[in-house]
Amino acid sequence: MALPWLHDTEQRLAQSFRAQRFHHAQLFCGPIGVGKFALAEQLANSLLCHNMTQHLLATANSTLMPCGYCKSCALTLAGTHPDKRVTQVDGQSIGVDDIRAISDFMHHSAAQNGNKVVIIENCDKMTTAAANALLKTLEEPSNSRFLILTSSQVSQLPATILSRCAKTDVKVTQLDVAKQWLEALAIEDYAWLPLFYSQPLQVQQWQAQNQLQNIDSLYKFATEFKQSHNFTELVTIINKQPELIRIFTLFLSEQLKQQLLQGMSFDAYQAAQQALHDFLQNNTQILGLNLPLAVSRLAYTLRK
Numbered sequence: 001m002a003l004p005w006l007h008d009t010e011q012r013l014a015q016s017f018r019a020q021r022f023h024h025a026q027l028f029c030g031p032i033g034v035g036k037f038a039l040a041e042q043l044a045n046s047l048l049c050h051n052m053t054q055h056l057l058a059t060a061n062s063t064l065m066p067c068g069y070c071k072s073c074a075l076t077l078a079g080t081h082p083d084k085r086v087t088q089v090d091g092q093s094i095g096v097d098d099i100r101a102i103s104d105f106m107h108h109s110a111a112q113n114g115n116k117v118v119i120i121e122n123c124d125k126m127t128t129a130a131a132n133a134l135l136k137t138l139e140e141p142s143n144s145r146f147l148i149l150t151s152s153q154v155s156q157l158p159a160t161i162l163s164r165c166a167k168t169d170v171k172v173t174q175l176d177v178a179k180q181w182l183e184a185l186a187i188e189d190y191a192w193l194p195l196f197y198s199q200p201l202q203v204q205q206w207q208a209q210n211q212l213q214n215i216d217s218l219y220k221f222a223t224e225f226k227q228s229h230n231f232t233e234l235v236t237i238i239n240k241q242p243e244l245i246r247i248f249t250l251f252l253s254e255q256l257k258q259q260l261l262q263g264m265s266f267d268a269y270q271a272a273q274q275a276l277h278d279f280l281q282n283n284t285q286i287l288g289l290n291l292p293l294a295v296s297r298l299a300y301t302l303r304k
Helices: 004-018 036-048 052-058 071-078 096-107 128-139 175-183 200-208 212-223 232-240 242-261 266-285 291-303
Strands: 025-029 084-087 116-120 145-151 166-169
Touching: 004 036, 004 166, 004 175, 025 036, 036 071, 036 084, 036 116, 036 145, 084 096, 096 116, 096 128, 175 200, 200 212, 212 232, 212 242, 232 242, 232 291, 242 266, 266 291
Parallel strands: 025 145, 025 166, 084 116, 116 145
Antiparallel strands: none
């Protein structure tokens, strides 16, 4: 399914390629669920397509798209293209051996006598040694070799990496476009859904994982948190999927903003947001923390 909010970004990339200003290292930055990896895949497949350059030069307003029927595209569709490599986080980080393997891959001749392309997803997960190894590859660009990086936390990347990439902010600029796209997925009109119009693929992923009801439960807990005393279901949901604690704290933060607009003192608002920040930090960084106790303490603090 096409991602309509990326159309303008795709056109800008195509214009850059036509004008021969296309950088060998592309960095796609933006929040989770906005389509950075999908864009990277499309760009990689386009750069490998034998007909892409001819098509771009012939069509002024076209975007970077693979033709879908050349030999290179057939290999891509089969997942066996020898000149394409995708590196993703295995565990907590991307290690130096992963990056050395990329460098080795880039230095060999292209099997299809065309471009070679590497995608590094979540490149901010690189270790310091890995980032230094990548820097050597970035400093010595070769013709017909392309690196496509994606990151949801660009502030975690070294300045030396950032300065050697063409940075593109990937985001939803027209929320109504994302809203219509989500409506086409037949997703129920949840009260919290507008908070994620800027991250539509996150919602699509929850739908695929049958998580929408759990997300809705977290939202309801957030709206009634200060009055509630039974957090068993909340703790069960978060224990099963610890990453959902960020969504729960987002919902709580939104509730606090509403209370501020309704007359809550700014000092009380700041104190509550700090308690929420500490709760999130502790539960994402401290292993074995007693979650039921942490939730009860947070509720007590917010009631005050």
